[in-house]
Amino acid sequence: MKNGNLPKVAYFCMEFGLNENFNIYSGGLGILAGDILKAAKDEGYPIVGVGILWRQGYTKQVIDENGRPCDCYPEYVYDFLKDTNVTVKVKIRGRDVAAKVWLCDCFENNPLYLLDTNIPGNPDRLITGQLYGWFDEERVAQEMILGIGGVRALKKLGIDVDIYHFNDSHPILAGIELIRERMEQGMPFEKAWEETRKQIVFTTHTPVEAGNEVHSFELLEYMGAFNGLTGEQMARIGGKPFSMTVAGLRLSKKANAVSQLHGQTAKRMWKGVDNSSEIIAITNGVHNGTWQDRRIADGYNGSNLWELHMQAKREMIEEIYKRNGIRLKEDVLTIGFARRFAPYKRSNLIFTDRKMIEPVLKEGKLQLIFSGKAHPNDLTGKKIVEELYKMTKLYPESVVFLQNYDMKIGKMLTRGCDVWLNNPIRPMEASGTSGMKAAMNGVLNLSILDGWWPEFCIHGVNGWQIGDGYEGEDCDINDAKSLYKVLFEEVMPTYYENRKKWLEMMRESIRMSTENFSARRMLRDYYSLMYEPEVSDLAAAAKE
Template identity: 55%
Template sequence: MNQNNSNPQVAYFCMEFGLSEEMPIYAGGLGVLAGDYLKAAREAQFPMIGIGILWAHDYTEQYINGEGRPYDVYPEFDYPMVQDTGVSVHVNVRGEDVECKVKMVDCYGNVPLYLLDTNIPGSSHGWMTNKLYGGAAQDRLAAEMILGIGGIRLLRALGLEVDLYHFNEGHALFAGLELIREEMEKNDHRFDLAWKKAKSQIIFTTHTPVAAGNEIHDHNLLNYMGAYNGLNYEEMCQIGGDPFNMTAASLRLSFKANAVSKLHGHTARKMWQEIPLSTPIISITNGVHEGTWQDKRMKEAFDRSEDLFAVHMTCKKELFNYIAEKTGQVMDPEVLTLGFARRAAPYKRSDLIFRNSDLLEPFISHGKLQLIFSGKAHPNDQLGKDIIADLVKMDQKYGNRVVFLENYNMEVAKLLVRGCDVWLNNPRRPFEASGTSGIKAAMNGVLNFSVVDGWVAEGPQHGVSGWLLEQAARQSEVWDQDEKDLQELYQVLFREIMPTYYQDRERWKEMMLSSIDMAQWQFSSARMIREYYDVMYRPTFQALDYWEVAPYIYPGWLEIEHQPQITQ
């Protein structure tokens, strides 16, 4: 165990990591956040390692076909930047012994990230780490068992001493079951003591305020897959209920848990308030890695009090050159340009701005407004693909004034958050847990135009460092907000944003300055990781000092009742 009480050694588990566009083992915001986190740990010299999976194929490369619909391509990658440690671990899945090679990458300014890989020549188990979030429930469970159980075993195999285990989302839950199994072997198979010990070392971050995004599994399938990992049905029910809820189980297994913005904290506490034995949920707002997302020229201009708009126009032209190269569409850098890039999901309302074309169309057709969209849908999400197809129709309708950029990834994201003038974000509140793309834009002086949800409730001020759509924040029934939000969106766009851009350039520059000033520390990954150490890691680690004596001096410490039939 780390003897430096101020900085415990943390193993950070996540299903995906977005370190670079050349290493596509990420799907979106969760993975990019995890990659930024590992970079912040390296810069701050915090003792941390990452645990993930080396996916054989990209999550998906997604392009548009001749009918205007997205289709998926899965190239296989060699990952020359990844090192083979020469170590393998084994996990029992469906009664079969699965070998997992342990790889490592640390070349992107990150602390070491260890990756489990079942794509071994001659093995029949490559499907388990084939595609991120791909396949059916068995595929998902197999991958999660590799991540969790295999992740703990790789730590043991490499001799890496760890004080705390941080689960970034419920995908890593099976690491907790492996810790329990280890402790049961040491404590005469006492499940209650093993649970207490495992709980004292686990941190959990929940990201998903949408109920459908929280995984639930049937116990018959869990048992068939070998996910019980030495536990029985009653013990598994005490942890995750029946059916087995991965988020609820993670909340019961963790010593401390957090949401990823203050508003998300309110939502998550309400969501999970009925879960017996759940740890309380606090809030630590997400941040992004400046070195990855903030244009160096913009940072230098900000630090030297130089002309931010001139640098911005350079970034804007670079974005437009990329668009011309990829699509043949020529956009005008003098025209106000809104950007929108998100995962294709109904609550994000990517088409909201188009819902009254009679009002919007004159501004587009007369060259006063341009829009750029990008994003991916999950390969199996036909509704998400319908959303993208609708955006492509707008691209086809408006020519060079509306563009949909296919195959959204970190490269495209960097261009967009630096080159657009305004960053549009209009989800149905309160379903945006954080929304880090807006932070990346703000760090580059791109002004946010957003519903007050996620991080936005803590950052931009209306008319000072961005513009806010506040109707949803004043109303209790969020699903009736579309029309009200649309009316407010047009009012702010036509009466405030456009006049400022075209008639008051000095004020626009001042707002850019305020945006960067607001974002670059308060919403940085450097601030975020320090807050995790201050609020989550150190207090949890200090509490570990009591573990050896507390069960004897304080018999009720971390008391876990016997509740064999907890249901959701």
């Protein structure tokens, strides 16, 4: 698709996952942003990314001899970035902080502009040090660099923007900057806000109210985040205390949730927000070229699908042996679980009843591979990592934990495992894109009916569901029982006794997911449902 008449979009995000060797991402939010820039490059969409060059990344998380996660922050050097010779300034804590702008366009992606405060002589040069590191003051400073600095960078680069897309709430101070600009030109606040909304769309991700970012007014004022607006004006936008998500809803003309189920959840969560934008549902997608094994994409309809899958499985087994010194068996059912180790994702649910799961592990009928990072400040998540590491010692030939989860491990597991396990507490998984990557490689999903999975799950045809969508307080017990029942009565018998059906399910999984859950489909939806209507409104307003 090559269309010069499409609206120009600036896609703001705190993180971008483009390559495992470019450590400016933490998890699904960043991978989504990176996939969007890659799909935009493939399809010719006029989208540019705006983010931060995190010099120390998210965290390099390794496991010590006691099984405890340890966080370290190397200083990364990226020689492949291009110097734009542009620097912007943002006043933070009363001091001008400079941010240099770098360009990344070397991973088959549309241009990504990254702000960097690591400049000699700069006050607070480590603002762009650690992604999601430190505490509230640093977070607000980072969001000021991204939002306020990002808008100023686009202006200095001479990039005209039709639509500003805020991926999650971190960039919303860009909206405050756009209002300030209009007010500086003589426009009253109400009119400036109204005109700014016509240019902004907003993606909300977190389906738990407590997980949405809130800042105190005192902190925002001290940091300089009011950026020329009054406290009363800021309160009208984000409330008091200041909710970043509420601000996103009130600064945008349209907002989207990231799956159909999440759309229902988000509308319930934010129905009390007056002057909110409409929330629609656009289900996430992933970049086929990055996540789908080319052998599978080209050959899944042929007679050798099993051999193609086994090639990927053998490669995974070999890589695990190199990393962990453990050689898994290629003829044993292998289940993968890799994602952020947030407690609601219940990484250890399969070990709820050890008496149930232990026999098949000891008998060599089942292999489990885990990988993931807990947030450096999430002590509960780190405890789960520790518990899973202990399982690798109890079942050394059947349970593996791959430390320091990254894109490389994600690709390997979503191609080489037989089954992809996903068991969050419903409805707390907004989307869950790892399952999409697995599905388009013929790795069958075994999943709670949460996120994207309810939209195309046909139990026993393209994967399996765990439970019936139950959301009660005792869901852990209910879901664990269902997991064991489906695993022992359907998944394992099919794998070991009915290869014909397993292959049919693999093909159906690939057919179901390859286009429906692709980033190119998602971008088509963004343009038709979010971007182009906004530009039509702008054009109509200009004629009035």
